[in-house]
Amino acid sequence: MAGRVLCVALALAALAGALGETRYEKFLRQHVDNPRTSTLAEHRYCETMLARRRVTAPGRPCKPSNTFVHAPARDLVAACSQAPDPATGFHSTPSAVSLTACRLRGGDTRAPCAYRARQAQHHVRVACRDGLPVHLAGTYAAPQ
Numbered sequence: 001m002a003g004r005v006l007c008v009a010l011a012l013a014a015l016a017g018a019l020g021e022t023r024y025e026k027f028l029r030q031h032v033d034n035p036r037t038s039t040l041a042e043h044r045y046c047e048t049m050l051a052r053r054r055v056t057a058p059g060r061p062c063k064p065s066n067t068f069v070h071a072p073a074r075d076l077v078a079a080c081s082q083a084p085d086p087a088t089g090f091h092s093t094p095s096a097v098s099l100t101a102c103r104l105r106g107g108d109t110r111a112p113c114a115y116r117a118r119q120a121q122h123h124v125r126v127a128c129r130d131g132l133p134v135h136l137a138g139t140y141a142a143p144q
Helices: 002-018 023-031 042-052 073-079
Strands: 065-069 097-104 117-131 132-140
Touching: 023 065, 023 117, 023 132, 042 065, 042 097, 042 117, 065 132, 073 117, 073 132
Parallel strands: none
Antiparallel strands: 065 097, 097 117, 117 132
C-alpha cells in the first residue's frame, strides 16, 4: 500500500512538473473553487470537479479524498501568516470557510470514481512554503 501511494505521489509530482505548475498553483487547482462551481448534476459535483481539475483521470487510481474550498485564495494565503500549530506545524485559517469534502464511495480506487460530497463550514489547515499554501492538511469545525 505504501509503495502504491508513493508511486501515485511521484506520478502526480511529475504531472505537476510537466504542466509547469508551482506547488501553490497546484494547490489552487486541486483545492480552491471560489465561487463554488454549479454543475449540471449537483450530486456529481465531486466527480465533475475532480475530472475538470485533473485530480482524477482515466488510467489513474481514484484519489481517496479531496476538499474544495469555496473562499478566495487570499483567505488561504492569510492562514500562512498565522502562527503554526506547535504540534503539527500546520497553519489554520483564522475563520471557518465554506467547503465541499469529497470522499471516495466504497474502497475501490479503480475508475470510474464515485464520490460522496459533504458541505461544511470549517477551518482549513495548510502547510505553507514562502508564505503560500502548498498542501491542504485537513479541516476542523470551529470550537463551540
